[in-house]
Amino acid sequence: MTMPSTDALELTPEVMEAAAQSKAWPFEEARKIVKRYEGKAFPETVLFETGYGPSGLPHIGTFGEVNRTSMVRHAFRVLTEDRVKTKILCFSDDMDGLRKVPDNVPNKEMLRTHLGKPLTRVPDPFSNEYPSFGAANNARLRAFLDRFGFDYEFASSTEYYAAGRFDATLLTMLERYDAVMEIMLPSLREERAQTYSPFLPIHPKTGVVMQVPLEERKLDAGTIVWRDPDSGELFETPVTGGHCKLQWKPDWAMRWAALKVDYEMSGKDLIDSVKLAAQICTALGETPPEGFNYELFLDENGQKISKSKGNGLTIDEWLSYAPTESLSLFMFQKPKAAKKLYFDVIPRAVDEYYSFLSTYPRQDWKNRLGNPVWHMHDGAPPSIDLPVPFALLLNLVSASNAQNTDVLWGFISRHAPGVTAETHPELDRLTGYALRYFEDFVKPAKAFRAPDAVEREALAALSQTFGALPEDADAEAIQNAILDVARGIERYQDHERKSPTGGPGVSGSFFQMLYQVLLGQERGPRFGSFAALYGVRETRAMIDAALDGTPSS
Numbered sequence: 001m002t003m004p005s006t007d008a009l010e011l012t013p014e015v016m017e018a019a020a021q022s023k024a025w026p027f028e029e030a031r032k033i034v035k036r037y038e039g040k041a042f043p044e045t046v047l048f049e050t051g052y053g054p055s056g057l058p059h060i061g062t063f064g065e066v067n068r069t070s071m072v073r074h075a076f077r078v079l080t081e082d083r084v085k086t087k088i089l090c091f092s093d094d095m096d097g098l099r100k101v102p103d104n105v106p107n108k109e110m111l112r113t114h115l116g117k118p119l120t121r122v123p124d125p126f127s128n129e130y131p132s133f134g135a136a137n138n139a140r141l142r143a144f145l146d147r148f149g150f151d152y153e154f155a156s157s158t159e160y161y162a163a164g165r166f167d168a169t170l171l172t173m174l175e176r177y178d179a180v181m182e183i184m185l186p187s188l189r190e191e192r193a194q195t196y197s198p199f200l201p202i203h204p205k206t207g208v209v210m211q212v213p214l215e216e217r218k219l220d221a222g223t224i225v226w227r228d229p230d231s232g233e234l235f236e237t238p239v240t241g242g243h244c245k246l247q248w249k250p251d252w253a254m255r256w257a258a259l260k261v262d263y264e265m266s267g268k269d270l271i272d273s274v275k276l277a278a279q280i281c282t283a284l285g286e287t288p289p290e291g292f293n294y295e296l297f298l299d300e301n302g303q304k305i306s307k308s309k310g311n312g313l314t315i316d317e318w319l320s321y322a323p324t325e326s327l328s329l330f331m332f333q334k335p336k337a338a339k340k341l342y343f344d345v346i347p348r349a350v351d352e353y354y355s356f357l358s359t360y361p362r363q364d365w366k367n368r369l370g371n372p373v374w375h376m377h378d379g380a381p382p383s384i385d386l387p388v389p390f391a392l393l394l395n396l397v398s399a400s401n402a403q404n405t406d407v408l409w410g411f412i413s414r415h416a417p418g419v420t421a422e423t424h425p426e427l428d429r430l431t432g433y434a435l436r437y438f439e440d441f442v443k444p445a446k447a448f449r450a451p452d453a454v455e456r457e458a459l460a461a462l463s464q465t466f467g468a469l470p471e472d473a474d475a476e477a478i479q480n481a482i483l484d485v486a487r488g489i490e491r492y493q494d495h496e497r498k499s500p501t502g503g504p505g506v507s508g509s510f511f512q513m514l515y516q517v518l519l520g521q522e523r524g525p526r527f528g529s530f531a532a533l534y535g536v537r538e539t540r541a542m543i544d545a546a547l548d549g550t551p552s553s
Contacts, residue, residue: 018365030075032290054137094134095157097209116208162242169258198250201237253280300342350390393434446520466540479528486510
């Protein structure tokens with residue numbers, strides 16, 4: 001997913017015309033930036049920013065933000081015919097004070113002794129490999145982004161503050177302190193408003209980020225005067241040079257102003273914060289960036305995913321069971337709709353990715369630019385032949401009790417002669433994912449049930465029908481044979497509706513019964529396709545075992 005070179009961008013007249021009309025959300029977002037500079041020259045570099053709070057382990061939502069921002073950046077490059085330099089800055093708020101100990105990290109007692117200090121002054125709880133907690137989590141995020149090949153520049157809040165890159169804007173905020181307070185105070189509770197200051201000095205003795213009211217502002221000296229609430233001692237601290245940081249909303253606005261950020265998206269929970277930061281950025285004399293608010297990811301219980309709680313899926317967990325492209329597709333689809341992010345969504349995301357990929361070559365440019373894979377692969381999707389969907393692989397593992405990929409390839413090669421691990425490396429990669437996913441999530445949840453009298457009659461008829469089928473019967477012939485059996489059983493006759501799984505005139509409950517009784521699952525892919533892959537004889541043996549009361553395990 002690396003950003004292509006200028007030569008790699010396919011900017012034919014057909015592509016440009018389709019891009020100008022495309023309603024895909026990355027193009028809609030990119031047009032905001034084009035309009036931002038309507039009637040005036042673009043800056044030397046159009047800056048896209050993403051933010052990261054390293055108080056918890058790297059979060060899959062953070063990846064999603066970089067992933068989606070990269071798609072907007074690519075769409076912008078196409079709309080501007082790649083004549084404008086662009087950059088993604090992945091900014092870590094690692095100078096924030098550690099407010100609480102995350103639930104999902106070791107050495108919690110040690111961390112408690114450093115509460116309040118900037119994350120880059122808190123020791124690494126995982127090992128001695130990194131100089132700080134912030135540095136450790138930053139490294140984890142960067143390693144993952146690098147693994148995906150994102151084209152980005154990483155930025156540390158601590159380093160930017162200490163190097164003086166924010167000094168000029170910090171002095172402007174000190175000068176326009178009253179205007180900033182006028183924006184912030186109405187958003188605060190009365191008690192907090194009485195002691196609020198956008199400036200947070202770093203205590204020169206304890207190293208703690210202090211949330212204290214100001215005694216005095218010295219504009220000529222560029223300092224603030226504040227009192228230690230415990231000792232009563234007065235301190236005078238420069239707002240520059242990393243001696244002081246800002247509350248997070250003013251900090252966000254200050255960063256937009258200082259770096260002249262053009263685009264940044266954020267979660268729906270930050271809508272009010274975006275509005276406040278935009279007002280502060282304007283008060284500092286700069287234009288707030290363009291952007292949009294995406295919906296939040298939810299865990300399987302419908303709760304917001306949290307870095308500190310560690311609920312929901314982590315980046316590494318998803319990638320243990322599916323290729324990276326499936327995660328990118330999940331991020332692309334409906335960014336403004338709340339989506340549950342847990343293990344059950346993985347198989348569908350995998351198969352949808354390859355489905356979009358197979359459709360792409362047959363599409364015209366209008367539809368190609370609406371196809372997720374065009375955005376995921378920066379306009380150059382790979383050509384991949386996948387003769388067996390991931391969902392079918394999972395059911396093959398379930399039926400065969402395969403322990404390794406060799407067993408799976410025995411079935412695959414028989415079903416599709418000439419298809420091998422060498423000729424189809426992508427399919428080989430998926431067999432490994434299927435084995436892991438089945439072992440960890442499908443197998444523990446398998447719950448076989450015995451067929452009732454009517455179902456036994458249906459299964460016996462199905463076994464007899466399978467006995468009459470040739471061993472090399474294709475998926476369509478097998479599916480039609482199953483439908484004929486289902487239509488002959490009164491319970492499964494259904495002439496009033498069409499079932500997406502059963503086909504015209506046959507209730508989907510027949511196919512649900514097959515999966516419950518034969519595989520111990522509630523659902524699965526098209527049963528004819530599964531039987532063709534597993535084998536007619538093997539599937540009949542499975543049916544007979546269920547009739548004998550010994551289902552596959």
